[in-house]
Amino acid sequence: MIIAYLQKRNKREHLRHFYRELKMIVRPLLIGVVSILLAAGCIHQTEPTTNVKHPNSIDFLKVAVHKLDPQLDEKKPIARANYGGWTQKASYLIGELNDSWVTLYDLESKSFLWWLKNRNGLSTQAFFDQDAAYLPFYDGTLVKVDIVSGKVIWQVSLDSFIASSIVKKDNRIFAVTTNQTLYALDQTTGMTFWAFDAGVPSIMNLRNQAAPIAVFDHLYFSTQAKFYCLNIEDGTLVWKQDVAIPNLVNSKFNDPVGQIGFTGTSLILAYANGNVISYSLEENTKHNFLWKHEGDFSSINTSFYSEGIFYIGTHEGWLYALDSTSGDVFWKKKFHFSVDMIFINGDKIIVNSNSGMISVLSVLDGKDLFYERLSGTVVTPPFAYKNSLYFSTGMGNLYQFQIR
Template sequence: MKRNFTLLLLYFFLIFSPNIFSQNKPNVLNSFANRVFSGKGYQPLQDLKWKFKTDGKIFSSPIAQNGIVYIGSEDGCFYAIDEKSGNLKWKFKTNGAIHSSASIYNDLVYFGSFDGHYYAVNAKTGKEVWHFKTKGEHWYSEIGMWGMKPSDLLMADLWGFYLSTPTVYLDPTTALVIFGSSDGNMYAVDAKKGSLKWNFHTKAAIHSTPLLEKSTVYFGGWDGVFYALDCKTGKEKWKFSTEIKTGFTGIQASATVSDGIVYFGARDPYLFALDAKSGKLIWKYNAENSWILSTAVIKDHTIYVGTSDTYALLALDAKTGEEKYRFKGNGYVYSSPAIAGNTVYFGDFTGNFFSLNLLSKKEFQVTPTENRTKYAKTILNNDLLDFSHAAKATDLSIYAENQRVMNEFYKLGPIVSSPFISNNVIFYGSADGYLYAYNLRKAK
């Protein structure tokens, strides 16, 4: 009888203690939270597994789970694609371009659209669970930006490619979806219902993806300020201001935290390392008048991050910020790198995708988009991105001429999407409208 009673107590303990066997890391997947994937040795691209065509440019980044790859397109649709075959599983139509990447939690996919809504969609069926209306999503804009003409025209920033990607905060009693908005707010909504829990207002649009570390959310905005908030309440813990100057204002990059230090890039143009608790500056790296839009990735105490005008993937010492080396691409490197084994993967604005051996630093593979191969000779200057060359002596003080040059560059299939690796296959999007899936070569 005593034995039966003990077994009964054990039974109730197991039933009513749901967290006893819970995983240390909840099942939350985010495009930017962890860019280091499993892998061995040097694994460049082997062959094209498949490619999936959308009807618009792809600026968002893919994410894969349970055999399905998810990505949004400028055509206004969010796609779920079979990881093995490249066939469409379902698509969800919004009324605006989708430049936000996705997060997944409990079979729900979260993403935002330029139609002014953030969505929660069933990951298996594509059916909407809820949507949250912001005060409007738009490209960052200024009147007469950087002194361009006409001076009274409201001009969209031509390099503001992304909307904020939602992230999921969990504690024993709370599940919140947290994301930034063009209306200047950082929002936290209930993960199941989409109801507002808190919002934090800044002075400009927030298009970066918030980083959640323990109970703190870190992010920067177009006001040039980097913030640390309490995840549960939205109250400010500290803030850090970058420089504000013409052409070099704003934070688009998402942050990374490692060993008590938070790292992020800005347009001002520096990569910053701050104490994660206090926000005090530890060091900053001068990016030589190059914006840093990509998320820094850290492996073996080395930071890997892309730059704009120097066309570089930088390798910096995480403790000191000292440059170890740089690898030069052919154009702006806005794609956030992915690392697997000894290989770092990233794309550039000319449509090249690079697989670089981190051990040799000289062994690399270049995989161009089909459009790059087709248009490179007529658009690029000695295979390099050159704004003045593409402008063909037109007046670049006129905003419309800058738009025209960017449209020329888009013919190349620029890669501003950040790669994602699943089951030894790498996925990335391109402005040519394709989601690419390449098998990775097995390490020797």
């Protein structure tokens, strides 16, 4: 009887985790279908659509929609997603305009400064570095260009396309590919200093995977439920730690999402399977965890660290603010949409869903300040320039909101 009970319970656990993972696959597809139906008028929106304010709200005004590619906007490809988005440096934006071109756009002059042939799209956002930019393409190439002229300085072919944000430390560029290979490249020549193979590549790769982080003489990154510490000079393994939840050891979603939070003395990682860990850097040895949440938050989409608070957003629409020291929940907020991106601007939190919903909250307590639905998918974080926030959509549009 006891054995039968345990077998039945184990079966329920496997089914529960199977449906959780199935939901993470199906939900983004449903978001795209619903977006198309909304645009066609087959479904009526219940959410406010223009400048809806709440008590104690802020002046957050939509002042312009910059149609960077009018032809693309005219076609209205509602479910089109631009995962490269736009990367900002001062008034310059670099990104994928459409399927044919990558370009540099100037917000001040509202003009395109140069064009570069697209190569199957940008796999993640471009990276600015002084007078150059690094462009990661889906064909597996990483291209360094001069910002002023758009001239290609160098290009390299990697074992697959880059899966997370590019990181720079001193004269080296670090990037992780979908084959779970971490590359250290010379910023001047593109030459490979070293490459670390983390093992068998994932069957499925998550969007918004957390990038590596360089701290002093070490480089930290995590993939497939393993947390790695490497020597930054030669790429040798210092240690690795298994961070899988026992019941989810075979999960396809054992990668960290959002960003790795660096508090000065510890690192915080949020995994798509619901695991959140804080790791102490004081001794820099494995098993040196400060606190853990093992499966307490289901289906985590993203994370963001700012001033002692670690924020996580989930598929179910929850936004949590965690104390980085203890892991305790300061406050939490439920939305009627999936929380896919988190961005901090001063004393305000901006969250958005891939479906185009954006919401502005107070950092202090999560109080609602403003929300609106944009037309098109929004799959990259906003950026701030002067007194405005900009959101980019898959239709090639930039929504500009002014904060007063």
